[in-house]
Amino acid sequence: MRLYNLKIKNYKSINELSVNLGTLTAIVGKNNFGKSTTLDALQCFYGLREISQADFHLGTKKDIEIQVTFKDVEESDLERYIGYKAMHAKVTTKIKGKPDDEEFLNKQFEKLKEEKEKKINEAIEKYHINLENECTFKIIFSYSLDGKATYKIEGKLIPKNEIFKFVPPVKVISAIRTPDKETTAGTKSNLKELIALLQSENDENDYIDLPEIEGKLTYEEIKSLISQKEEDKCVHLSKDLTKHFQNAINTDSLSVKVKIDESFKFDFKYKTVLEDSEVGREVDILSCGTGLQSMMILSILQTYIKLKKDDNFILLIEEPEVYLHPSLQRKMINTLLKISEKNQTILTTHSPIIISKIDKGNIHCVNKVKGVTHLVDPTVNNIVDELGIQISDILNKQAVVFVEGKDDYLLFTNLIDKIAIEKGLGLDFTEKNIDIIQTDGFDKMSFYANAQILHKDFVKAPYWIIADSDGEVVEDRTESFIKRGAINGIKLENEQLRILSEYAIESYFLDSQLLSEFLQLSEVDLQYMCTLYFESYEHALNKVRDSSHSMNKETFRKNYKPKIMFSNLDKPYPAIQHILRTYYVEDELFMATRERVVEKWNEIDNPIEKFVNKFDCSQLRGSKMKEVINHLEEVVDKISGSHIV
Known part of the structure; x- marks a missing residue:
């Protein structure tokens, strides 16, 4: 599910405000106009921020009300609600004791399936969910002057713990990257939360192979095995973080180490340090300047993308550009765009660089008149004036x-x-x-x-x-x-x-003669591949333009972009194979030739520049170019x- 609308009443400078939210949404406005208040309100809903009497709008006695509307509820959301991962892990552990007993295995998974269906049906009935149609799910959080907090769905009181089993969790990166508010352990913080996010595993391969010994393992032996597993994870994570961090600071003298900070207590606490190779010492990142911390946050987010994790959360980030050089601001917004493909992201910003990459319809501009925050029409003129372009x-x-x-x-x-x-x-x-x-x-x-x-x-x-x-x-x-x-x-x-x-510029590179010379592949095979691609493309395009056919523009644009001939589009290999076999042809020569093109093209640094420079203008004019x-x-x-x- 995704957060579709946020409506706030009587909170801080907001009397009443309603914003629709996309996959990546930006809130802009001058300082003290109420940008951060919108994110604060969402944190209040999640119980991550306390409400005081000073937060009631202009001293009103009316309840603070924060209404969130979720849309597109999916089965994965219901699985989170019923705790399906834990259920599955329990069964997986049980069947490891009898790996060769197929009857036992089938019986356990059948029981798991029945239990899952039972619990999901109970949730569907309880919350009136219709998975077949677009499902809207509205929750109202109220907070009174006397400190009473309630959550309601369709007027019915719902316990807080029930609510947060169902809705996606939030991760917060505040604008104030203050060392004394950061810690590697017991309290929540930007870096600690993000590192923990990277350390969490969400696949069935996250387990420990137990040694073959007679008798039972002692407590100390169990501790040692788990600690070693965590240390191994820290080593791999440190390598990825170091790569991105050194790229950000443009030096290889500093490397990142994620370490286990305290002895094992079945709840690991992590410490992130920088190792300075020039002076041979380690420095806790939290004792470094705010600029380095912002670059570390960027590195963590980039590493999260690389790990291709499948956590479902909403990311709230205040001023992602803070303390970052313009070139790193560009990396930051590109990273957030990538994250927002799977994890809804809401940010506040003053940066023209950040705002420039966001769809105009997903930008909200706030103003303040006589102490009251309200939305203004996010016209181009208003945004230009606000950002000072x-x-x-x-x-x-x-x-x-x-x-x-x-x-x-x-x-x-x-x-x-x-x-x-x-x-x-x-x-x-x-x-x-x-x-x-x-x-x-x-x-x-x-x-x-x-x-x-x-x-x-x-x-x-x-x-x-x-x-x-x-x-x-x-x-x-x-x-x-x-x-x-x-x-x-x-x-x-x-x-x-x-x-x-x-359709896109990649089409102009699909010339068998030029590609053959550039990639040193068979011109005959390339001609066959190009012909089949363009035939499939034209056939699909005609379907889109013919209203009597069922193919819509979204399906066409998702599966027929010519870039698929040069890239796997950051998709797993089976997913690409499925697209090619479903929307193109199940032809082995076509598939094999495309695979060779993708491999060769991506082995070349700056292939577009080198392609253009390899041929003179007359040769390029003889092609689609x-x-x-x-x-x-x-x-x-x-x-x-x-x-x-």
Whole structure:
């Protein structure tokens, strides 16, 4: 399930406030306007923050009320409620004593299945849950002046412990990274909570092989086995953390060590230290500056993604940019975007870099009038004013080109430079003349904010938008851009839009002759693979455009993006195989050729740059890349014709 709406009444500066929440939501506003109050209220709901009399809005005697609405309840949520992991672990332990007794094994798992179904049905009946349809689940938390706290679902009182068995837990990273509030043990803290999150295991392989001995293990022997298991986990975790941390601080003199802080008491307490190889000593991270601690938090979050853990929690993070250099802020928001794919994330921020990567519809702007916090329309102008974005932030060159993603940026930059050299315009044409701005999606705030600034009367710089078709008809996509721009106060002209006919830029690399020369693979096999991909793509696209067929745009965009020919899309191998066999063809040559392409392509550092530089313009014009080159040539001609070089 995910948190869909948060409604707050009579809490601190909020009289009444309601916000809808997406997978990644940002709350912006000036200092002391109530950004953090929204996250505080959610922590009050979860019992993670105490409420005092001073928290009642302007001295009101009315109850503080925090209403949370969850949506999309799934069976995994019900499994969490009934404690299914513990039930499963109990059965797994029991059957290890009789590994060869198939009848006993089947009987135990059948009993587990029956018990699970019984408990889930009881929960469904108790909370009126309908798993077949979109299920909305509303909980109201009230707190009175006399300190009485209650939780209600549909007017019925529900015990607190029942509530928190059901809803996803929250993890909190506060804006104040203060060493004296951080600890590796008994109290909750940013670093301690996050390290514990990494140490937790959630798969059936987290067990200890007991030695084959006669008789029973002593208590001390059990302690030793478990302690060794934890120490091994600490070693592996330290390696991953060190890699990300050294990348963040740009030095290899400091390494991270996660250590068991105290003797074993069936509840491990961890200590995180930095080892300085230059002076040969260890320093507790909590005694280091707040900047290093923020970089450690970034490293922990990056490591969490690498571990591909499947914990279900909501992440609340205040000012993720605090104490981070702009380059690390970019890493932070990219990390949070990745985390939010599985774990809903809600943040507050003042950073244009952070906000630029978030969908405009998931940004809420707060203001305060006469001591009362309220929402203001998150228009582009309001966000630009709030974040203090200025012309100098984007206009470092004489022209601007908006592109969608990192790969688009790399391709267009290298092609423009190649075209400029062919035209005798010299080296590094892009660096000297063009700001290519990566928006990470044209629904992101960065595009609208930057475009708004470029529309100021005193800004005369030309700019273009180059976008792929996303499976739409070029004319329809063009019209959509113009309409969305108008809604956001931006007048876009047809001549500023360069809409490519292909779904995404990876399509332009699917040329058997060029790929064969670049990757040293069979041109015949590559021709077969490319033909089958484009045939499957066109067939699916026609289904989407034909209303009589059941395939929707979401299914099409999820499974037919051309990047699947060059990458496993961070999916497990079986998942990729399932997509290919379900949506393409069960053809061994197709599958094997694609696998070789993925392997070879990903062995190359900067494959896009090297692909473009391997061929001259005439060779590229002889491929599907001709369309891209033609658009970029018009841009180069316009800029060079304006005597900008």
